[in-house]
Amino acid sequence: MKMKKWIEVSLAIGFIIGALYGLMAAAYGLSGLLEGLLKDKFGVSGGAGFANLLVLMLGCVMVIATALTLAERKWSAMMQDRIGPNRATIDIGPLKGRALGGVPHIVTDVLKLLTKEDFQPATASKFLFNLGPILAFAPVFALFAIVPVGPTLEVAGQKVGLYVANPDFGLLYMLGIASLAVYGTSLAGWASNNKFALLGGVRASSQMISYEVALGLSLVGMMIAFGTVQLAGPTGMSEMQGHYLWKATVGGLDVGIPAWGFLLQPVGFILFFAAAFAETKRAPFDVPEGESEIIGYFVEYSGMKFGLFMIAEFVEVVVLSGVLTAIFFGGWTLPFGNEALASVGFFQDHPWVLGALFATIFWVKVILLCYLQLAIRWTFPRFRYDQIQTLGWKILLPMGLVNLFVTGALILWDPTLRSLAIAGGLEIALIAAVTLVPRGGAKDEHAEDHGHGGHGAHGATDAAAPALAAHH
Amino acid sequence: MSTYALEQLEARLPGALEQRYQDRAGDHWGVVARLKIADAAKVVKELGYTLFVSMDCVDRLHLPESTPRFEVLYFFYSLERNEHLRLKVLVSEDECELPTIRFVYQGANWAERLAWDFYGVRFTGHGDLRRMLLYEEFQGHPLRKDYAMRDRQPLIPERPIKDIFRGPGTSGVS
């Protein structure tokens, strides 16, 4: 029984990775063909970007986000000793009566949302009420445009990379678009003409505005380190992280410590993760939703309009994972063996085969980070409104500033980034030490007078604050 | 249970205690004069009976001894003495009101509202004597013995609410 389960799970994982690989190979092929076609017929470039828009954003991001609606329930069920969704079945032939891991639930969910009555409160502001879900969904979705999924290669005679666009202002585009998303939620809250929704909308806007600062600040360290704000392209952050800081070759395989972002900037990573998590408005930062307090800014929405808010949340999870991967987890590169792989003759003749492999690695990293986010979401309680503000302004912002100055100084001193990596390693060790040291038992703590202490550092940053202080 | 509190009450507030007796289980009861209950409550609180336990009424309509009609019961508890204090006020149907102890024990606020709601006993000086469990337009008081088990209430049409904190009407507010 156990064995069968393992085989089933391995098959499912294999299927997902295989499908991703196929999709990525198709993405390369389609980009190359479309780019060539447009150049030949109309003399314009941009075909690759359009192909990637179709395959990466509509194909990958949307599909993974949709799958996450199921994964969230299935994974949370795993964590909580439940079975999770297993009721919907497709009664055709051999599939009859089989739960299929809950996959048919995706279909039933969509059907339910689409066929529900599209209810509008009589007193709602009609235009803004309808605009809300669109504004919540579109900017989040557009964020993914600058994230490079695979290396730039020669396919069908054209140089194509797996990204939709690579503007010079790279990350600034991301920060700009991300701040647009707040309009969706606050409009939805305001236009519903509902007090709970209004409270949710106000909470959402204040939370997102205060976290935008920390979000931008946490990335400046990486921008300094690589001297660019671009993600894609040969000088973009994603590709730069593939370079080794220290390198050795063992039996033809290159090993070493790559310049991955979370090694160079562990504090920046934690800050960015916390701030971006707050921007996704998911637990423990789901104060605007706060379903047990104020139900949420989308309390008046039903049907697919509500569905848009929900799917926007999941798209945010995927996009955040993608951005994290591209900035802090080396993009599509492996921690070792990149050069060895690139030097294989077969791959040099057919570069798209290797490119698709790298792109698959990117997506696997994305899915793992999605899992991390869901695990956090299902473990932690919700912050209070003022505690969120405290965390944003009093913890994340000063830490970001200190991190910025230290990073700048270290890079000025040693432009090879090696000292930055050593500092990062020390920071990681300190964070791990502070996190793993057990705290006092319940008894002692209860006995002492626990007044309402300052809402110091929270969650992940809890450990980071003393680490940073000790280091610098 | 000792009679300490009752004796003290008698000594400190002469005339407040009308009667003392023991029930079947041997617990002591004190019957307090109707208008002295608020003063008696103050004394009781000073005596250390700081925990407001409970309060309710009894309609004696069908009991052999049926006048005065209502008994209002008070229960307090003393932590130091580890005992309950049982007090009782007799209220007739014609003068169906007695002073509130809401400002002595905050917990009596809701309990008095409940007593008003179920028995129609009014508490003078309460200031916020709305119905507790039933609705504003409920006719009669359901725990009175002359309210039959199967009595029905009229249907109340939807009505505008002026002040969300007060409810639709002002009945029962004194």
Next chain:
Amino acid sequence: MAHDEYDPTPSNDELEAHLQTRNMVVNLGPSHPAMHGTVRMKVELDGETIVKADTEIGFLHRGFQKSCENVTWTQCIPYTDRLNYVSALMNNFGFLSAVEKLIGLEIPERAKFIRVIGAELHRIADHLTATGALGLELGAFAAFLYGIEARELIQDRVTELTGARLTTNYGRVGGLNRDLPPGWGDKVLRTLTKVEELCGEVSALLTHNRIFTDRCRGTGVITATDALDFGFTGPCLRACGVNLDLRKQKPYWAYDQLKFEVAMGKNGDNYDRYLIRVKEIAESISLIRQALDKMPEGPVIVDDRRIALPPKDEVYGTIEGVMAHFKLVMEGIQVPAGEVYDATEAANGELGWYLRSDGSGRPYKVHVRAPGFHILSGVGKMIEGRMLADLIPTFDTINMIGGEVEQ
């Protein structure tokens, strides 16, 4: 200087003037996720701060007292199930205790121990519900499910004991209507081991979680004086540092033969109430183990045909049996005329009963002193001036149960 000259610095009045804002009145409930059961809170908000709060109850009113006055004493027991429906056994036994005190009846030793076991099982269930729901409504869903899983195991044992998960209707005047099922004790011991494990998980997820402690510490605070004044009892009062547990102060049933500690708090905030509930679960587990160990053999109900139903073979075999059975079922137990106030320590505090009998087979008056009623009356005081989000843990830790509050 001419006074009409333009002065760019704003005057003091202007600087100190408040923004022209109005408070918002929000209606929470009667159907709202944070309002357990059907309570309605009317709160006036200044931003996120509660300026004024008024609790309105009665949406779950079932006429408990009136119903009881119209049925026999035994028929009241199912009504008591519906008071605190999370811990029905404690209501059953509490009511029976009061009736027995009115009659002046001593119940068999074995029945006393079984009542302790049943009551403590449901105390665990009650506390698990409260702590689990606290996690749930603060957003930690996993803690809730672990708690509910443990509660479900207890409900299974209760089902084996009484035949029902929720509406137990267990116990009769003078003892119990049936003995423990064979092998039940061992099952309970195994269940308790599992419950301990699951409580450990809940505690691991919540007790030292920084977000959780931040949400709970210093919120929903009530001073000991106020708590006494409002009539707080049980964990909510002990969280303020007042040592009052009727199991210790006025031992009833078999509590004087068992060893246990009373969990105490200090600050009267949500965190202390939570910790007390967690500790009381552990104490209850130890109580059940001791009670199972010390429980004597013997009858579970008094041998008195005026009070207990005769055994079935007597009912079908002898004329005396038939008559006793008929009289008890049709006329009810003839409780002597009189009045009594008796209280037991339920999961949420003092569960008091004022009973009045006129000597017929039916109660003349059944007053229940539900602990939740008095605690709920103090909620307004606990949250006024605090934030809206603080209302949620406060409502959870007091563990308001609509059934008993609204009778």
